[in-house]
Amino acid sequence: MLLAIDAGNTNVVFALVDGGEIRARWRIASDPRRTADEYAVWLHQLIELEGHPKDAVDAVIIGTVVPRALHNLEVLATKYFRSEPLVAGQGRAEWPIALEVDEPQNVGADRALNAIAAHAKYPGELIVIDFGTATTFDLVGPSGAYRGGIIAPGINLSLEALVSAAAKLPRIAIEAPKDNLSVIGRTTQSQMQIGIYWGYVAMIEGLTERMKRELEGPPTVVATGGLANLFDKHTNVFDAIEPDLTIQGLSLLYDMAMRGPR
CATH class of the missing domain: 3.30.420.40 (ATPase, nucleotide binding domain)
Structure with a gap:
């Protein structure tokens, strides 16, 4: 199951996606100081409350407009979900669309x-x-x-x-x-x-x-x-x-x- 993370300026949204279908979603206030450990305690409980085992997540992708939040989210993926996350717009997850703007x-x-x-x-x-x-x-x-x-x-x-x-x-x-x-x-x-x-x-x-x-x-x-x-x-x-x-x-x-x- 894919854990999709959308880190915005106001909230971070976490969603479980299975076969393209969103099975559950949660949001938490954005705070770049929040550690991977804090995210994990909160998120593992919510995943189990939805009836999924903690190891249901086998892939992670992160999209963020808050650069300072990225590191702790990457640590969350590698430490607690044993997954090397993809980061939207980077590496293997480069944009598949043209960005026809000046910057x-x-x-x-x-x-x-x-x-x-x-x-x-x-x-x-x-x-x-x-x-x-x-x-x-x-x-x-x-x-x-x-x-x-x-x-x-x-x-x-x-x-x-x-x-x-x-x-x-x-x-x-x-x-x-x-x-x-x-x-x-x-x-x-x-x-x-x-x-x-x-x-x-x-x-x-x-x-x-x-x-x-x-x-x-x-x-x-x-x-x-x-x-x-x-x-x-x-x-x-x-x-x-x-x-x-x-x-x-x-x-x-x-x-x-x-x-x-x-």
């Missing part, structure tokens, strides 16, 4: 993995929107090539910055305003919810539309990340929601690496 070495692993997974599921040109620490909009060509995109502050990051900078503003949950028809708030909290939620919907729709204007034909818009479903309720911009796109990309990349040179 290909700076493309985040999550964005390349999303491109791989989205291209495998949907034909033609794609726009992939990932709701993470940052909200990213990525253009994937018909051949699967990563062709660039947009990086915007994530909604949680935006809200945290707003609350931190304004002493009298309260912390609020990220949710659709209760009065879905009005964008005029009557309380401080409702005004914040409107600004954050509908402001973000407007950004998603506006940036997606601007990207489409630069393309020859209509692309398929694929959304991923924890908040995709929240926004899908009040916009028609998404053609598909794929919550596990990055993990799927790791699984596909592992399979490609195991098949040998392309």
Whole structure:
């Protein structure tokens, strides 16, 4: 069974993948100081709670946008799972897609993995929107090539910055305003919810539309990340929601690496 690890800026997601199917997934807050021993104690218990033996994992692949986290995750793989891990974008797991941008070495692993997974599921040109620490909009060509995109502050990051900078503003949950028809708030909290939620919907729709204007034909818009479903309720911009796109990309990349040179 494959252990796929997606180490992001906010969370690290661990998933058990068997035959391309995700059997279980867990997340833990990102902390580059967390040791392999700490990961192992936590992860072994969760694997057993799902009904799998600890030795069920016989392969590991890691994708990370946090370079400092990589070493401890590699030690986790070699020490506790007796597996030499593949690292997305490196060695045997080099990207199987073209990175058609000016600085290909700076493309985040999550964005390349999303491109791989989205291209495998949907034909033609794609726009992939990932709701993470940052909200990213990525253009994937018909051949699967990563062709660039947009990086915007994530909604949680935006809200945290707003609350931190304004002493009298309260912390609020990220949710659709209760009065879905009005964008005029009557309380401080409702005004914040409107600004954050509908402001973000407007950004998603506006940036997606601007990207489409630069393309020859209509692309398929694929959304991923924890908040995709929240926004899908009040916009028609998404053609598909794929919550596990990055993990799927790791699984596909592992399979490609195991098949040998392309």
